[in-house]
Amino acid sequence: MEQIDTHTTHLSVRPKPHIGILTFHFSDNYGALMQAYGLREWLLRSGVSAEFINYHPTHVEQGGAFVLGADLRTFKANAKIAFLKLSAFRRFLFGNKRQSLLFEEFRRNMLGVKGIPLRTQIDVERFLSSAEGRFDLIICGSDQIWSPSAQRGLDPTYFAYFPSLTKATRRISYAASFGRDLAGDPAEPQFLKYLGALDAISVREKSGEDFVAKILGCKPNRAPDPTILLADFSPLYANIPVSVESYVFCYALRTGNKIRSAATIVSNELDCSIKSPFNAHRRWREIGSTVYSSPSEWLAAMRDAKFVVTNSFHGAVFSVLLRKPFIVVRLPGTKSPSNDRAINLLHELGLESRLVSGDDPAAIKKLINEPVDWEGCAGKLLELKRVGEDYLRHQICATVK
Incomplete structure (x- = not known):
């Protein structure tokens, strides 16, 4: 049986560069933390020093400050800010405190996050001007750091755009995502300004590649998500006992619509229960029974599942890495543009048939019993991994010349 080669070659570069990472490492979101872990862990296993620049802006999950103005765009921005503030307050009151502590513990122990949160671009610039903030290379990514938000638009910090600093440090992106087709x-015009200041650009999706090519007039590099780059996450869950329970693992983000019916169909066909990890941002009633997993327990729960039903990009990635039979349920309605990421992934792996709508029982039942071509998939994953490794090795070597 062909397996994914998870070996990481140690880079023989001298002096050893110190690398700073700008990404969404602060979110209580399994996929966000796993991609952050994947990039840093690959760098560490390659023999370089890497840490997260602890940028944690309030506008990403807590809304940030309200905007002055009376036009429609400002009204929509303030409506989104108000919604995020209320959601954050609700999580504070009713969120699972134990799970929040487990996420914080993962950030501290497995991501090595340290220092006080840097809330603004100015805070980051001050940190980078200090002795402890001196890096040879800054990597922006991965995740949806380049997705314009309704409340803020683009954040120049996630492009390592620091005009007040001297251009001594190389700045690149790795598998940055726009979240949707833009x-x-x-x-x-803002993208043109910020992208043009980077020394090298790598994006995750084909739509992102086309978008950057249109703006800059040249194609950027494409690289896989850091979870595929690392591939081996077994150290995180190896010590967690294997569950003997038979269950469908339902990992839903953004909405419970459509995926609920899909998970129910799979559960009924396989005659087993449904488990869903608690989502601090969930605004729909639970699907099956809720489990309050740490990031490592989340991986173990997927490892031990009989079948995975998800509408998440990273849910699809780990189904493949762990070789679990799965389906990806399309996000419906206004959320459908976010399907671009999962569609791109499944296309690259030749698994387009695993994408379904939640209201097609016949297609879902067919896929339950249809084996996944794991052997063919392993070769495609290995090629993607090599593309990412070649890009990063080239950029690291260019940094120490």
Whole structure:
């Protein structure tokens, strides 16, 4: 049986560069933490020094400050800010405190996050000007760091855009995602400004590649998500006992619509229960029974599942890495543009048939009993991994010349 080669070659570079990472390492979101872990862990296993620049802006999950103005765009921005503030307050009151502590523990022990949170671009610039903030290379990514938000638009910090600092440190992106297809987006002039300041650009999706090529007039590099780059996450869950329970693991983000019915169909066909990890941002009633997993327990729960039903990009990634039979349920309605990431992944792996709508029982039942071509998939994963490794090795070597 062909397996994914998870070996990481040690880079023989002298002096050993010190690398800073800008990404969404602060979110209580399994996929966000796993991609952050994947990039840093790959760098560490390659023999370089790497740490997260502890940028944690309030606008990403807590809304940030309200915006002055009376136009429609400002009204929509303030409506989103108000919603995020209320959601954050609700999580504070009713969220699972134990799980929040487990996420914080993972950030501290497995991501090595340290220092006080840097809330603004100015805070980051001050940190980078200090002795402890001196890096040879800054990597922006991965995750949806380049997705314009309704309340803020683009955040220049996630492009390592620091005009007040001297250009001594190389700045690149790795597998940065725009979250959706941005063709014709009004933020194009800002993208041109920020992207043009990077020394090298790597994006995750084909739509992102096309978007950057249109703006800059040249194609950027494409690289896989850091979870595929690392591939081996077994150290995180190796010591967690294997569950003997038979269950469907349902990992839902953004909505419970459609995926609920899909999980129910799979559960009924396999005659087993449904488990869903608690989502601090969930605004829908639970699907099956809720489990309050740490990031490592989340991986173990997926490892031990009989079948995985997800509407998440990273849910699909880990189904493949762990070789679990799975389906990806399309996000419906206004959330459908976010399907781009999962569609791109499944296309690259030749697994397009695993994408379903939640209201097609016949297609879902067919896929339950249809084996996944893991052997063919392993070769495609290995090629993607090599593309990411070649890009990073080249950038690291260029840094120490």
